Amino acid sequence: MTASRRTLVIALLAAACVVASVVPPIESSSIRLDVQTHHLAHAVIIALGLALGLVIASGRPVREEQPAWLLAALASPLLAMLLMIPATYDFTETHPVLHALDHLVFAALSLLTAYGGEHYLRGVGWAAAIALELMAVGAAFGYGIILTR
């Protein structure tokens, strides 16, 4: 990827992150989502944040272990999953600005997961990104809800 194309992709992904994080809570503050849909909406924001982190990190591949970045790559997904507590959804949905901020934190943590992984060692960001996205999507099928079968 050329430098200018990379910059364009970064700008587009960053814009998508902000739009996906901020617009829905503010524009549809009167709509109450069920827990599953809410989890899945977070998974979309997380996917955008991860993609952004991977693209930013792609400019400078790291070939020697940078242990400090591993901490960021592992602590961020943990925090992201802890933020997905279903009990907070009712509250955040009635506070649009807080809800949007909550989403931005998701995006930031996802970015840090992928970026931190790639800065720890090339290739690790992808593994961390896949793991976080699987957790985010997986949460929608039983965390805070009992699915009827």
Next chain:
Amino acid sequence: MSEPALREDAAASRVMWIYMLTGIAIFALMALLGLTMRMGQAKWIALDPTMFYAIMTLHGAGMITAMALCGMGGLWYLMNRERALSTLVAYWAYALMVAGVVAVLLSVFPGKFGAGWTFLYPLPFVGAAWPSWATGLFLLGIALVNIGWIVWCTQMFGCVVAKYGGIRGALAWDLVFHPKQFAASGRHEPPPQAFAALVAAVDGLLAGAAGMLVGIALIVHWLSPSIPLDPLWAKNLTYFFGHTFANLTIYMAIALVYVGLPRYANREWHTSQVLAVAWWGTLLFVAFAYFHHLYMDFVQPRPVQYIGEVVSYLAAFPPAVVTVFGGALLIFRSQLRWTMGSMFMFAGMAGWIVGGFGAVIDATIDINSTLHNTLWVPAHFHTYLLEGVVLFVLGWIFHQLEERSSAQSSPLMRWLVALGVFGGGAIFLLAFYVAGADGVPRRYATQPPPGPEISAWASIGIIILLIGFLICLVEAVRLARLRRAVAP
């Protein structure tokens, strides 16, 4: 070796020994707890049921973690020789896992948490005979062990990807599909132990993510009980994490045999196309085999049950057909040097096959409807852990001690150890199989007949086994001291 290289090797060796010796120490403690349980079931001692279930929980969680620590340390050491790894990261993983073990220990003594190491939702929270803090501490402990595991898997993943040119290189894709171009390129195929590292890392990260998700959900539920969790969802994630983690202990330990056994046979265990493809199979099968734990769950989608059975059968092929058969060919007419190390490695492969066969039998849906939740289940996993993973680890430890001391154990010593470890082990394991086939349930503090009689035989087996391990320990200390005496 140059001075810095020697220093690096000593540092790597230290990491390996710290992991392995911690694992062995935890194993010894858990073995004593196992003996306590069997003696309680045999009615040799009075064991309060609440205490029995607490010990059973600790025994399960502790044993798997002990085996994992041994495999992690060994494989880390081997991969460090392929590509220098940060010891700092290895110590982080170690510290997290040990902190998790301490938390689990405290949740049981004095907490008496007794929901089983599988901590299946909603069992830890419903009708608990232990305080709430014990539940939280146990879940936190398991989470810490899992985070340590994830740290280690991440480092291994980074290592194999960086060393062999991405996932494609680590899988030896070109060796399999473009062998001529691969040979012409001058590249080297990953050694067999690198496949073990790749599979442990990839499946380990997936399982770790599942464990983390269900772990966080359970901790949140513990803090806020009004948050519901789907029990089937929780069970799938718990077994994906638990079964895969337990299963990977043997795939990590086999790497030690890939490197150790050839030195006794004076031959090379090289990477072939068949070996690479076999490990691709293992990569896939290990991830899906856990479905066989959910045969009794009628709400589980039916196709998944069939996948569970098929994958459980397929999972047996790579180790049996490629690794164990390959190992047999490696030593066939090689004039193998029989020492404590080679004896353990060889016997471990036999134990792996026997335990694996027991697993495949139980993974057959028709048979599972009878054997499910009987002592047949612990029979098979005790076989491949005790007479598989433990022997691989002991084999490697003795291999290291023998190499550094340039000494060997006497034939008499080998016979004594073999009688204790294999003889006692056989009695202990046979008691599980016989009781399981007779329908004696597992996870029962008080067993229906003929459980108590068989438990008495099992206890005798464990005592003989422990005597064997004790002799082993004495011999290991002798060799280690010899090393110190020989070393400048």
